[in-house]
Amino acid sequence: MRLEGKVCVITGAGSGMGRVAAQQFAAEGAKVVVAEYDQAAAEETVGLVTEAGGEASSVLVDVSMEGDCRRMVDHAVQTYGRIDVLYNNAGIMPAADHSVVDTDVATWDQVMAVNLRGVFLGCKYAIPQMAEQGTGSIINISSFVALLGCSVPQDAYTASKGAVLSLTRSLAVQFAPQGVRANAICPGPIETPLLMDWLVKDEEAKRIRLARNPTGRFGKPEEVVSLAIYLASDESRWTNGAALVVDGGISINYF
Numbered sequence: 346m347r348l349e350g351k352v353c354v355i356t357g358a359g360s361g362m363g364r365v366a367a368q369q370f371a372a373e374g375a376k377v378v379v380a381e382y383d384q385a386a387a388e389e390t391v392g393l394v395t396e397a398g399g400e401a402s403s404v405l406v407d408v409s410m411e412g413d414c415r416r417m418v419d420h421a422v423q424t425y426g427r428i429d430v431l432y433n434n435a436g437i438m439p440a441a442d443h444s445v446v447d448t449d450v451a452t453w454d455q456v457m458a459v460n461l462r463g464v465f466l467g468c469k470y471a472i473p474q475m476a477e478q479g480t481g482s483i484i485n486i487s488s489f490v491a492l493l494g495c496s497v498p499q500d501a502y503t504a505s506k507g508a509v510l511s512l513t514r515s516l517a518v519q520f521a522p523q524g525v526r527a528n529a530i531c532p533g534p535i536e537t538p539l540l541m542d543w544l545v546k547d548e549e550a551k552r553i554r555l556a557r558n559p560t561g562r563f564g565k566p567e568e569v570v571s572l573a574i575y576l577a578s579d580e581s582r583w584t585n586g587a588a589l590v591v592d593g594g595i596s597i598n599y600f
């Protein structure tokens with residue numbers, strides 16, 4: 346198994362890619378901490394993992410809250426003795442996030458608080474523990490939108506994901522000497538509630554995304570999680586500071 350015995354904290358593991366990651370990491374031998382602010386969803390994920398014979402526990406966390414992120418890391422260390430992987434996956438994409446000219450400040454701040462401050466806070470508390478161990482892998486979920494302009498804008502979301510990429514590079518340089526790696530994944534449009542709930546309200550946005558993708562389809566959560574397993578495992582021990590794109594080719598399609 347590729348993640349045998351590794352303690353992996355996955356934020357936002359109550360849905361979408363985070364839930365699939367919890368299931369697949371556990372199937373690879375990881376002890377998974379499901380860090381989620383939707384308690385019922387978190388418990389459902391833990392149930393799915395344990396029913397399949399895996400090991401998982403949940404901790405109720407709003408990643409935008411400092412005390413919650415400290416508790417999340419404490420939970421991992423107290424329950425399993427260490428933290429090998431922090432998978433910063435939790436993110437939001439509210440419908441009210443549009444162009445800068447018509448996005449309200451509260452929406453902007455909410456997106457930044459979850460998508461960017463959440464990554465900062467998880468790292469703030471997990472990295473010292475990883476450095477003390479002399480090993481650790483940070484996996485930050487950015488997005489293909491961090492690499493491109495888009496005529497159907499979500500400017501707060503895009504800016505937050507761009508900042509996650511920059512932060513990942515800074516972490517990768519600072520903490521590699523202490524054995525802590527940091528990498529980012531930039532998924533293309535993936536079939537999860539986050540995207541599908543949004544596209545239901547915007548047929549044009551859906552049509553554009555499908556038309557632009559050379560594969561002609563949306564990605565599936567497991568097609569991103571397979572890369573995350575690599576980054577969580579020792580197979581990626583010399584992969585550091587990378588921004589890895591998994592998007593079916595949408596970001597390299599000129600026409």
Ligand SMILES: NC(=O)c1ccc[n+]([C@@H]2O[C@H](COP(=O)([O-])OP(=O)(O)OC[C@H]3O[C@@H](n4cnc5c(N)ncnc54)[C@H](O)[C@@H]3O)[C@@H](O)[C@H]2O)c1
Binds near residue numbers: 531535
């Ligand atoms: N779906 C896509 O097309 C796509 C593309 C690129 C990047 N992403 C990113 O991938 C990540 C996962 O997205 P998904 O599509 O699986 O979304 P999802 O909505 O299915 O799952 C997100 C999970 O995060 C949880 N969450 C939200 N805010 C939280 C908070 N403050 N604290 C703790 N948990 C919180 C939600 O309850 C949910 O369980 C996000 O960061 C998203 O921005 C998604």
